[in-house]
Amino acid sequence: MKAAVFNSTGEPENVLSCQDIDEPVPGPGEVLVRMLASPINPSDLLFVRGTYAVAPELPATPGFEGVGIVEAAGSGLRSRLMMGKHVAVLSRRGGNWAEKNVVPASQVIPFSSMLTGTLSVEQRATFFVNPATAFIMTRHILRVPPGAWLLQTAAGSELGRMVIRLGNRFDFRTLCVVRRQEQARELEQAGASAVVWFDPAKHDPRDLISVVQKVTDGAGVPFAIDAVSGPVGSAAVQCLSPGGRMLLYGTLSNEPLSFPSRQLMETGALLEGFWLGNYMSTLKLPAKLGLIRSISALIREGVLSSDIGSQFPLARIQAAVRAAEQPARQGKVLLLAES
Helix, strand or coil: CEEEEECCCCCHHHHEEEEECCCCCCCCCEEEEEEEEEECCHHHHHHHHCCCCCCCCCCECCCCEEEEEEEEECCCHHHHHCCCCEEEEECCCCCCCECEEEEEHHHEEECCHHHHHHCCHHHHHCCCHHHHHHHHHHHHHCCCCCCCEEEECCCCCHHHHHHHHHHHHHCCEEEEEECCCHHHHHHHHCCCCEEEECCCCCCCHHHHHHHHHHHCCCCCEEEEEECCCHHHHHHHHCCEEEEEEEEECCCCCCCCCCCCCHHHHHHCCEEEECCHHHHHHCCCHHHHHHHHHHHHHHHHHCCCCCCEEEEEEHHHHHHHHHHHCCCCCCCEEEEECCC
């Protein structure tokens, strides 16, 4: 079977290639999924570079998210119950950029026949990483109330745009931080409550803090989510109001946070990490199915739908990752297991 493989970590375009590998066999508690499509997410590219929280066991195949059909199952009741079902595949060790992948049955979530019929393959392939992260952070963990401010970095991303739409849907206000000035008007038109252009190479962190104070009438923000870390995330920490909470869910800058300790001491603000894989592992199957129902309803409303960009077969893996890393890219890039 064909798979996107890398034998050493490095720049994805340089180290990935489409190779013929042996078809995996499911063991106890595992299922074999015939993959249909898988998105290229930032976490996948970090995995290839060797800078993600999960280290690859080389040679390795990336792909933490995707959609497919269960074709075979190892021993175990849960595995056998998945046979023939269309499933979202949340593989914590990767492997979805292939024609087939073996994963623990606990890491696949079945779609109902109704969802399979009403949601496109593209929307099912991108069902979890962005939609679930945006929904869980804002509605389940932070529980941002109507009228409250939520600051988000990397606001021009696909997930950032979902958060803007969630704000409009549930009546909380989004204060969106972007690195490129041309994104500001675009996000305002998309419904952001306020947009701040902050490029750490050009601006002082105090500039962001000053703007946030002005927008919030000196109160600061009670909630924030950060996907960047480094100078951007560090400045965002200093925008928190007393008792504020900030979720850290990405490290796009690959730099650590750095801010005065007294910022947390004096305000009592809290910083918390969020990793979707860890969160999902705490949920029982009924809770996961309930989450699917909530997310699917919001996808159909257009709130959590993914903007789909270019689509590539596995054989064009280098072109696919090159497209995914374009700064002004429109929409999520997909890999199609079946050309």
